Amino acid sequence: MRYAALAAAGALLAGLPAAGASEVAVPEDSRTHLAVTVYGNQLALVQDRRRIVLDTGEQSLSFTGVSRQVIPSSAFVAATEGVRVLSLEHRFDLLTPEALLRRSLGREVGVVRTHPTDGTETVEPAEVLSVEAGVVLRYRDRIETGVPGRLVFDAVPEGLTPTPALVATVATDEAAERELDLVYLTNGLSWQADYVLELDDDTGRLTLTGFATVHNVSGTSLPGASLALMAGDVRRVSPPGMPPMPTARNAAVMAMEAAPDAMEREAIADLHLYTVAEPVTLADLETRQLALLSAADVPFTRSYVSESRPSVMRPVRRDAAEDHPEVRINFDNDPETGPGEPLPAGIVRVFGRDAGDALRFLGEQQIAQVPVGRSVELAPGRAFDITVSRVQTEFTRAGLADDAFESAHRITVGNGKDQAVTVTVVELMTGDWTILAESAPHTKTAADRAEWSIEVPAQGEATVTYRVRVRR
Known part of the structure; x- marks a missing residue:
């Protein structure tokens, strides 16, 4: 029996074909357009367009590179004329050491031992009896618990995938190159407004700068996306997923970058949509900050x-x-005096300048959504x-x-x-x-x-x- 060594986190196994795989891969490099609309409650709408040559008849298409927190029941494929979508399957049993062991119950694996003095390796076959609360292995002459070395496997069990995939079964009347839109909702993406408010007590005026802080903890990077942010309350029936906590390993990618220009805003239904002019890459476990709005010379009391x-x-x-x-800072969201723009909910951080013109932090407060024509009252401190x-x-x-x-x-x-x-x-x-x-x-x-x-x-x-x- 030939064995392939299991390297760290299944890296070597990622290139092995799954047993019995028959579907046609629709990889990320076939993508022609990616649009992401992020909401404020750990939710995003992904529209992923990919180009593929379809044969006549029925075939299964495996869309890889989808979000690890996809909401399966929300997914659908929008096809061009001449293509019928028959079914959509979510493959979420990911290839991990734990899943590999679980799928190997009752099967033979190889146990690799390294000699402590000369470093030579020997492989001994063993049957996996149990993986509950630890590993139980049956050798030819004994049963042992635990793994004395490392395990190797001869193949990837059917159904395990290195990354999440959505598999669509489609039917076509003639072979042709087509563009298919994979659309789904996913947990793990969110955004919030953050404001910098600078007071000038000498003039009684303030400057307000708003930023959109976008978080991606979906488990998937979204390269070159057309990014839009939806402001307002959107009702959800399914609860949001729990985002993973940042660790010391990924803390470096939590840096924030600012876009040079404010976003374009439009009203859609009873919400407000902010669109980023240039494509944006949202790496997994990244927080990115983008310019949202700005207003100067706003009177305050x-x-x-x-x-x-x-x-x-x-x-x-x-x-x-x-x-x-309490110190109360009040200003009107007025079209004439400013800001005159809908203010999404977020944190307002208040600053002032000392006698040497150095910027000093004075306090912060969370605000709710503020429509145009309403007043804003902040209580940054006492x-x-x-x-x-x-x-x-x-x-x-x-x-x-x-x-x-x-x-x-x-x-x-x-x-x-x-x-x-x-x-x-x-x-x-x-x-x-x-x-x-x-x-x-x-x-x-x-x-x-x-x-x-x-x-x-x-x-x-x-x-x-x-x-x-x-x-x-």
Whole structure:
């Protein structure tokens, strides 16, 4: 019996023909066009056009080089006139050492041992009895567990393939060269928007640059693809596959590259499609960054907001609680002042410049999809020099209904800046509430929100007090 040595990860076996193979190969080098549309939820649509000479009658065509995370039930072949597609089969039993052992149950393999002193190799035949929780081998005179050396096999069992393949059975009336489109959905590809927002406090203007960060963990490289990105929510019935975690071995290919020009955008149904002008190669286990949009000289406002839920139904016996208000950056997605473009969901990273004109990171926030005409509010961090302290100064239930509570509160805002600021203080009320008395008028902006706009002088402080009655 002749044996072919099993090298690392089946590399040598990749060139061996599978037993009983009869289909016609449609390899990747027959590809004439590759289009990939990537969605934001670990999903992509692949349209793979290949040219092949078809004979008259029925034949099986093996499309190799498809995604390892293909969704089999989504695949179909779009054929030209004169070609009928009869069936489509997904070959996903990949050629791996584990699969090779599993398919060799009850068959004879060769066990290679190396002499420890002179390095000579001997091959001893053995039958594979089991591969459950380890390997069990029957030799001519004994049974052993484990593999003392390495195993060699004389052939690749039928049905194992080095790479995933989709096999289409087609029928034609006459022999001719044809182009066939293999179309399928696959897990393992996704994209998200990432934004760089630079603030200029001197002018009250900002610059916004958007990038599309595309991830490919599908197990397959996609060379020279016409790439498009779909923004919006697309419902999925089947759950997305679990992407593999990057390892130290592949960390180097996680580098990001930027495209020179922004993408072309068009509305399609109720979504937005971004198309890359030039072909893009998406290598497996790669993250690539492409220019999406840009806008300069966009007006913005900065505000400070402190929100709290006061204790209005029980007494609080502790010192005043102090915190720092959130910094809020607001701008309108306006066609006149900018950006004036739909903003896909993503992370906005906020930057500013110091006195030496060096760029400094100020914080980040995830945003949802922002249509044109809506406002964007970011809360990248908290104000260091502004403090807000709250204290419950009184609580009573005397003379009130069983479901009523009354309490008094004091809010003190301190400002350590060299210029005056305005701080919006928000009290999130519980139950049916009524403000009985207050040192400054509030605004009821929602059923549970009482807001005070407090002007605080430079290097000073300001106080607001209120009394509230609440019914449970």
